Amino acid sequence: MSYNSRLSDYIQRRGFLLRVGLITGGIFLNGCYKRLKAKSYDIPGKLSGPNEKAGHLLRDKISFPKPLEHSKVKILIIGSGISGLSAGRWLKQSGETDFEILELEAHKGGNAHSGKNKDAAYPLGAHYVTVANNEDEVLMDFFKEINVITHMEKGLPYYNEFYLTFDPEERLLINGEWQEGLVPEFGVPELEKTQIKRFLAEVEELRLKKGADGKFVFNVPVSESSSDKSYLKLDLMSFKDYLDKKGFTSKYLLWYLNYACKDDYGRKISDVSAWAGLHYFASRRGLAANAERNAVLTWPQGNGWLMEQLADPLDKYIRTSSMCYQLGYTDNGKVLALVYDVNTQQNRTIEAEKVILCAPQYVNNRLLRGIKRPGVDYKELQYAPWLVANIKVSALSGGRGMGLCWDNVAYDTPSVGYVNSGQQRLNTAEDGHTLTYYLPLCDFEPAVARLAAYSRSYEQWLDIIMPELEYIHPGLTKVITNIDLWVWGHGMISPSVDLIWGDNLQQARKAIDQKIFFAHSDLSGISIFEEAFHQGIRAAKEVLKNNG
Ligand SMILES: Cc1cc2nc3c(=O)[nH]c(=O)nc-3n(C[C@H](O)[C@H](O)[C@H](O)COP(=O)(O)OP(=O)(O)OC[C@H]3O[C@@H](n4cnc5c(N)ncnc54)[C@H](O)[C@@H]3O)c2cc1C
Incomplete structure (x- = not known):
């Protein structure tokens, strides 16, 4: 029985109320909002996410206490995600040390944040990067700086063996068997295999294609x-629409492409542009002396490790629990940031010559109340919500076929699978495994899915994820010792039709008055480490060019 037919049986059993609950976490009955009772799984754990209180403070127009302190800095960076840290690194390496980085959370790193249990660290968001495209010298320099690239051999980068994903890398549960690799093969009819091959051949051709301007089509x-x-x-x-036009109809191929879009963008093939969909397959040309093309780099705490490499040298510049809630100008033309200390609940102002806003645009919309940003339509920017679950198990049942890999995906299930966060761990003393499970909430429009996600309890989330996990590993419930759930309400920018190359993002990347500059991965339209890293550098360069 396939996962989807099992799920529909399950849903029928849980009845109509729970079905609505799967969408909203509660329902309106006689005008009253009632939380739905979930099936009880006796599994300890917790539900968390980015600082909700700070989010409310930003959203609701509450009055903040009178500022108690006033300070001055030349350059103020707002946000310590990868883009903010990358901007800080660039400033520092360019000799500019008069800057400060504000972060509203108690921790640094934004979506590259990680967690830990008594045994080890695990990712709570971003978890891997691929080896750099060889012409991306700036990223290669960073990789050399932090010993991800140890040396060059015959003109090619030699990647640190500890950071290249340890084998075995990927497996897919399909037609009752775990096969190696994620491209559907086991039990796939020949006709469908032919379509899969045709698609892969086409993207392979696109990978090396250059446009009339001599640049790679996808980079x-x-x-x-x-x-x-x-x-x-x-x-x-x-x-x-692109796939329809090209006559790609194989259900296995379409599942695979939906999986890819969910994995990188948190959305389905119908919700992203063809350019974005093809970019996933055709933009990587990274060659290494000691790894396959496009090999994956990862760490037990995921990209949290890369984040620490950026953040540690900047430690004295970073102020956590410091939320900027409004930007304006002083009478003498400086930028004035109003900053709320989430811990002490005190308010202060910072006067800066220039600001680099490394927060997502839906936040910037609130910070820039009263400052015009011509041509920017915030409503057009959609952010995909995600649930990440770190599941501690004392043991893992085998199943038929390939054994546990770093990346483990099940065909035709709601999630994009789980990674074995212990894969890169040298110390094998961990009791059991920590599985990091990723669920993009893409069955509804992001705003609806986000609202529902915020309203769910820990138990209601278990009601959603456990049937799938039980399908993948029958009997798993009994061996789970803890689950750490994390909800990303605005996880990733959605590369919808006309976003990446449209006018909106082009305008959004423009500085205001050469005083307020912007850097965040959402300005690329694709939310990956490399984009955040380069956005930070672009903005830092613009600021330095305009350094008065
Ligand atoms: C579930 C999930 C999985 C992912 N997996 C991967 C992956 O495997 N590989 C990959 O490359 N990418 C992945 N990503 C994408 C990831 O978002 C990017 O790689 C990158 O970390 C984004 O960095 P950023 O700086 O652009 O944004 P963010 O991470 O959003 O950073 C913005 C920062 O600004 C802070 N901030 C916001 N408002 C304020 C304010 N008012 N005052 C002060 N601070 C503020 C935030 O708290 C945050 O720290 C994943 C994302 C998610 C959600």
Whole structure:
């Protein structure tokens, strides 16, 4: 029985009320909102996410206490995600030390944040990068600086063996068996295999294609891609329409492409542009002396490790629990940031010559109340919500076929699978495993899915994820000792039709009055480490160019 038919049986059993509850976490009955009672799983754990209180403070127009302190700094960076840290690193390495980085959370790193249990660290968001495209010298320099690239051999980077994903890398549960690799093969009819091969051959060709301007059609960062109009038009149709036009109908292929879009964008093929869908497959050309093309780099705490490499040298510049809630100008033309200390609940002001806003645009919309940003339509920017579950198990049942890998995906299930966060651990003393399970909440429009996600209790989340986990590993419930749930309400920017190459993002990247600059991965339209890293550098360079 497939996962989906089992799930529908399950849903029928839980009845109509719970079905609505799966969507909203509660329902309106006689005008009253009632939380739905979930099936009780006796599993200890907790539900967390980015600082909700700070989010409310930003959203609701509450009055903040009178500022008690006033300070001055030359450059103020707002946000210590990868983009903010990358901007800080660039400033510091360029000799600029008069800057400060504000972060509203008690921790640094934004979506690259990680957690830990008594045994080990695990990712709570971003968990891997691929080896750099060889022409991306700036990223390669960073990788050399932090010993991810140890040396060059015959002109190719030699990657640190401890950070290249340890084998075995990927497996897919399909037609009752774990097969190696994620491209569907086991039990797939020949006709469908032919379509899969055709698609892979087409993207392979696109991978090496250059536009009329001599640039690769698809590149990382996105800004290095060709702006040849004959390819940019791919941004004006959905990936699904593109695949329909090309006659790709195989259910296995379409599942695989949906999986890929969910994995990188938190959305389905119908919700992202064809340019974005193809970018996933055709933008990577990284060659290494000691690894396969496009090999994966990862750490037990995921990209939390990369984040620490950026953050540690900047420690004295970073102020955590410091939320900027409004930007304005002083009478003498400086930028004035109003900052709330989430811990002490005190308010202060910071006067800066220049600000680099490394928060997502939906936050910037609130900070810039009263400051015009011509041509920027915030409503057009959608952010995909995610649930990440770190599941501690004392043992893991085998199943048929390939054994446990770093990345473990099940065909035709709601999630994009789980990674074995202990894969890169040298110390094998961990009792059991910690599985980091990723569920993109993409069955509804992001705003609806987000609202529902925020309203769910820990128990209600278990009601959603446990049937899938039990399907993947029958009997798993009994061996789970703890679950750490994390909800990302605005996890990733959605590269919808006409976003990446449209006017909106182009305008959003523009500085205001050469005083307020912008850097965040959402400005690329694709939320990955490399984009955040390059956005930070671009903005830092703009600031330095305008340094008065
Ligand atoms: C579930 C999930 C899985 C992911 N997996 C991967 C992956 O495997 N590989 C990958 O490359 N990418 C992954 N990503 C994408 C990830 O978002 C990017 O790689 C990158 O970390 C984004 O960095 P950023 O700086 O652009 O944004 P953010 O991480 O959003 O950083 C913005 C920062 O600004 C802070 N901030 C916001 N408002 C304020 C304010 N008013 N005052 C002060 N501070 C503020 C926030 O708290 C945050 O720290 C994943 C994302 C999610 C949600």
